Amino acid sequence: MRVVVGVGGGIAAYKTASLVRLFTEAGHDVTVVPTESALAFVGKATWEALSGKAVRTSVFEAVETVNHVRLGHEAELVVVAPATADLLARAAGGHADDLLTNALLTARCPVLMAPAMHTEMWRHPATQANVATLRSRGVVVMDPAVGRLTGKDSGPGRLPEPEEIFAAALALASQRRTDDGGPAEGGPLAGRRILVSAGGTREPIDPVRFLGNRSSGKQGAALARAALRAGASVTFVAAHLDVPPPPGVELVTVETAVELRDAMVERVAAADVVVMSAAVADFRPAHRHDSKIKKRDDVPDAPIELVRNPDVLAELVRLRNAAGGGQVIVGFAAETGDDGADVLEYGRAKLERKGCELLVVNEVGADRVFGLDENSVTILAKDGSEPQHVAGSKDDVAAAVVVRIARELDAR
Ligand code: CTP
Numbered sequence: 001m002r003v004v005v006g007v008g009g010g011i012a013a014y015k016t017a018s019l020v021r022l023f024t025e026a027g028h029d030v031t032v033v034p035t036e037s038a039l040a041f042v043g044k045a046t047w048e049a050l051s052g053k054a055v056r057t058s059v060f061e062a063v064e065t066v067n068h069v070r071l072g073h074e075a076e077l078v079v080v081a082p083a084t085a086d087l088l089a090r091a092a093g094g095h096a097d098d099l100l101t102n103a104l105l106t107a108r109c110p111v112l113m114a115p116a117m118h119t120e121m122w123r124h125p126a127t128q129a130n131v132a133t134l135r136s137r138g139v140v141v142m143d144p145a146v147g148r149l150t151g152k153d154s155g156p157g158r159l160p161e162p163e164e165i166f167a168a169a170l171a172l173a174s175q176r177r178t179d180d181g182g183p184a185e186g187g188p189l190a191g192r193r194i195l196v197s198a199g200g201t202r203e204p205i206d207p208v209r210f211l212g213n214r215s216s217g218k219q220g221a222a223l224a225r226a227a228l229r230a231g232a233s234v235t236f237v238a239a240h241l242d243v244p245p246p247p248g249v250e251l252v253t254v255e256t257a258v259e260l261r262d263a264m265v266e267r268v269a270a271a272d273v274v275v276m277s278a279a280v281a282d283f284r285p286a287h288r289h290d291s292k293i294k295k296r297d298d299v300p301d302a303p304i305e306l307v308r309n310p311d312v313l314a315e316l317v318r319l320r321n322a323a324g325g326g327q328v329i330v331g332f333a334a335e336t337g338d339d340g341a342d343v344l345e346y347g348r349a350k351l352e353r354k355g356c357e358l359l360v361v362n363e364v365g366a367d368r369v370f371g372l373d374e375n376s377v378t379i380l381a382k383d384g385s386e387p388q389h390v391a392g393s394k395d396d397v398a399a400a401v402v403v404r405i406a407r408e409l410d411a412r
Contacts, residue, residue, distance in 0.1 A: 006080035009037025012159035072106025082116035092130035119155030187231030188406035197278035199239035206289035215279035217241030226398035257309035
């Protein structure tokens with residue numbers, strides 16, 4: 001595999017020498033691209049000797065080879081270690097002021113960044129915002145290790161050990177190969193077609209306003225990835241998402257609940273599994289104004305009348321039943337408990353009402369679930385089997401739902 005190892009200007013650069021060795025000893029073709037300031041810590045000679053290749057830092061060296069574009073294009077994996085606060089900021093800002101940032105902008109492969117800096121710099125809102133931006137673009141930014149730093153201080157900010165970065169890099173490269181190439185072979189959903197809705201619908205009020213919700217689409221995207229990894233082919237019906245749609249899916253984009261319904265109804269017959277993870281607005285404005293609604297003095301109250309949207313999940317179940325189809329249909333339920341009943345009681349009632357085979361129930365609230373990378377759910381099944389509680393990353397939850405779906409299909 002062709003690997004570009006970017007090195008930022010931090011004292012932890014000395015550990016990256018071991019990382020380069022791990023790659024070369026495993027037979028990978030490594031090009032080291034340090035920043036100018038990285039060379040103040042570990043010199044060119046070390047990188048050239050370890051990688052067996054010329055080492056450059058600037059776009060003005062080896063110009064005839066169009067190095068600044070070629071490096072990114074040819075790389076199958078880019079690993080940046082240490083990613084300093086400054087390098088994270090330049091990458092998040094899309095700068096192209098040295099060879100490494102050019103390579104990052106032209107790379108089409110997975111990118112892993114391993115940060116190292118003092119705790120205050122790591123925790124600074126500017127750094128945290130840069131990390132969030134990079135992650136939202138699909139860059140994998142590892143969390144720094146916690147421990148003794150260069151001075152007397154300790155805390156989060158240490159570069160993870162080279163072996164740990166190496167393992168994360170290899171895992172990322174193999175996972176993305178599966179995702180980019182579409183369905184994996186031989187998984188528990190091999191040969192199955194799965195239709196997944198994700199994100200939040202937006203119901204237009206006028207040309208500038210809409211009724212929306214806080215769904216990020218992360219859980220739906222994680223489900224699509226998990227289904228691809230399990231061998232399914234995935235059609236991904238995406239309402240508004242805060243994350244990029246997963247590579248390898250057939251993408252259908254929609255805006256409103258009615259568009260989402262139409263897209264799902266059109267495709268349900270061809271699917272083996274349907275997952276409704278989208279947050280669908282229950283109501284929409286009765287009229288879409290062609291021009292922006294003005295706050296006129298003679299209109300004292302909000303001039304928006306609402307009408308009900310179709311219940312897409314319930315309709316898909318009805319269609320399936322009417323056609324005698326064997327699709328496994330999975331719903332999601334966002335619930336809050338109250339004095340009347342707890343979250344699971346509401347979940348059971350919803351499972352009954354909607355008629356689907358599985359219902360993934362999460363407890364929601366202002367600071368729960370939406371937009372976070374972690375989730376905690378209970379999977380309820382129509383067959384009355386024990387509720388299954390799953391807590392972890394949205395990828396962990398997705399993997400558990402996929403296993404449960406495979407079981408359901410096998411039982412048919
Ligand atoms: N859903 C749907 N169509 C709607 C509303 C929701 O298909 N108009 C789907 C969601 O995609 C989800 C499930 O129904 O899979 C449950 O969504 P939720 O918002 O929890 O439930 P509601 O049906 O809206 O019920 P309530 O608001 O009464 O809790």
